[in-house]
Amino acid sequence: MATIDELRALGYDVGVAHGDAAAEEELLATLREAQADLPAIDELQAAADAFAAALATMPAGDARNGLEQQLGEMQLTVSSLHDLTDAIAHQERAVEAAHAMPTAYVISGPTISRIYVCVNADGTGCTDNDQATLDSLADPDAHAERSFQADNPDAMAAAVTISGYGFPVDRPDPGADTFVVAGQTKTGRQLVTLAAKLDESPPAARASIPERVAEALVTAPELGDTTRVALEQALKPAPPALP
Amino acid sequence: MPTALPVPTKNPGDVWTSSTWNSYVRDNINKLLNQAHRVLTVAQFTALAGIEDGDEVYLEVDATNGIIWHLRYVNAEPTYKWRFLGGPPMFSEVTTNEATSSTTYAALTTAGPSIALPRGGDFNVRIQAALASGNQQVAMSYDIGATGAVDADQVLALSTSTTLFISVARERLKAAIAAATTLTSKYKTVTAGTGNFQQRGMSVLPVRLI
Numbered sequence: 080m081a082t083i084d085e086l087r088a089l090g091y092d093v094g095v096a097h098g099d100a101a102a103e104e105e106l107l108a109t110l111r112e113a114q115a116d117l118p119a120i121d122e123l124q125a126a127a128d129a130f131a132a133a134l135a136t137m138p139a140g141d142a143r144n145g146l147e148q149q150l151g152e153m154q155l156t157v158s159s160l161h162d163l164t165d166a167i168a169h170q171e172r173a174v175e176a177a178h179a180m181p182t183a184y185v186i187s188g189p190t191i192s193r194i195y196v197c198v199n200a201d202g203t204g205c206t207d208n209d210q211a212t213l214d215s216l217a218d219p220d221a222h223a224e225r226s227f228q229a230d231n232p233d234a235m236a237a238a239v240t241i242s243g244y245g246f247p248v249d250r251p252d253p254g255a256d257t258f259v260v261a262g263q264t265k266t267g268r269q270l271v272t273l274a275a276k277l278d279e280s281p282p283a284a285r286a287s288i289p290e291r292v293a294e295a296l297v298t299a300p301e302l303g304d305t306t307r308v309a310l311e312q313a314l315k316p317a318p319p320a321l322p
Numbered sequence: 323m324p325t326a327l328p329v330p331t332k333n334p335g336d337v338w339t340s341s342t343w344n345s346y347v348r349d350n351i352n353k354l355l356n357q358a359h360r361v362l363t364v365a366q367f368t369a370l371a372g373i374e375d376g377d378e379v380y381l382e383v384d385a386t387n388g389i390i391w392h393l394r395y396v397n398a399e400p401t402y403k404w405r406f407l408g409g410p411p412m413f414s415e416v417t418t419n420e421a422t423s424s425t426t427y428a429a430l431t432t433a434g435p436s437i438a439l440p441r442g443g444d445f446n447v448r449i450q451a452a453l454a455s456g457n458q459q460v461a462m463s464y465d466i467g468a469t470g471a472v473d474a475d476q477v478l479a480l481s482t483s484t485t486l487f488i489s490v491a492r493e494r495l496k497a498a499i500a501a502a503t504t505l506t507s508k509y510k511t512v513t514a515g516t517g518n519f520q521q522r523g524m525s526v527l528p529v530r531l532i
Contacts, residue, residue: 097382
């Protein structure tokens with residue numbers, strides 16, 4: 080049973096999409112630390128109240144106006160500190176919520192762009208499908224083959240081209256630079272060359288004339304069944320030769 | 323989003339002046355608390371309280387790739403009160419060419435594409451792939467959590483060769499999907515034969531969230 084850590088070890092890019100409880104806890108700690116460095120709300124409120132009471136006894140004038148501005152700033156700060164307290168309470172709820180929800184990871188690698196997987200705290204998948212995704216990504220043969228395909232797109236395109244001309248292309252060793260075409264073992268580079276030759280001189284054109292002759296013979300109305308079957312066997316076109 | 327001003331180190335004997343206080347304490351706190359510009363994680367979004375009609379938030383659904391959805395709270399909505407205003411889709415893709423001969427929906431050698439939804443709600447789900455077959459229909463659909471893939475959600479194609487690929491895509495509105503659900507692509511050949519699939523993709527945009 081593969082885990083998310085095994086995918087990291089294989090070289091996949093693994094990041095958290097959402098539901099990271101550790102990140103929520105870290106932010107909560109930062110907020111609490113920030114709050115600890117600020118003056119206590121009660122003390123600042125008491126200071127602001129005392130300041131306001133003292134100001135009320137002062138005569139109107141420039142000196143009082145300047146102090147009233149400072150009082151306004153103190154009261155604004157008290158309000159902001161209350162907001163910070165609310166933010167910490169919210170973040171405490173967020174930590175609880177994060178612990179109650181699974182973590183979704185996003186995984187990228189060769190031929191894979193962003194597979195999202197729901198993962199339990201022990202690194203396994205939340206559901207059978209999530210676990211199957213982890214297992215499929217951790218499979219060494221499949222991983223090697225994806226890596227090869229990502230690194231050799233020209234060879235893979237050539238394989239499709241060659242298959243299209245009627246020559247089955249097999250990949251006997253996942254991840255290896257080995258292709259088998261009509262019984263012949265070739266490298267990716269050789270495959271690209273072969274595909275180019277086939278594009279230049281398609282084998283289907285050379286086979287078309289005997290195929291048409293055979294079709295005309297076996298459908299002739301005067302032929303008996305025995306002769307027709309014999310002709311079909313004799314005129315069955317041979318597989319095209321590799322260039 | 324406003325950027326907080328780094329607070330300088332306070333040394334013994336330093337006095338908070340009004341300008342220091344305003345720059346490093348008041349302004350930073352206000353930036354932090356500015357809900358209109360605040361990007362919430364899914365957990366913070368879940369923990370919201372005292373929400374009022376018309377409130378807007380930015381919800382980070384993929385912290386690694388920076389995918390953020392802009393949402394507006396609409397109190398008149400019966401269940402899914404957060405309407406989607408904008409943002410990029412969550413997107414998943416597997417490009418490698420793989421095959422199946424299963425006549426029921428099954429995973430390929432490389433499972434997926436798949437998307438783990440951050441919240442419950444209504445979603446537009448789009449799937450796409452290049453499909454090839456040996457002259458029989460082949461299909462791609464997706465499991466919704468533990469509910470198996472169905473033909474109603476499928477993309478379908480028929481080609482005359484397993485090397486002749488046809489690109490198909492389809493988008494459907496899928497309503498009332500539960501929270502913490504993973505959408506997982508599945509594949510089949512409709513009748514006996516082999517189906518090849520490459521450039522497989524899935525993307526999800528919300529319509530409304532809970």
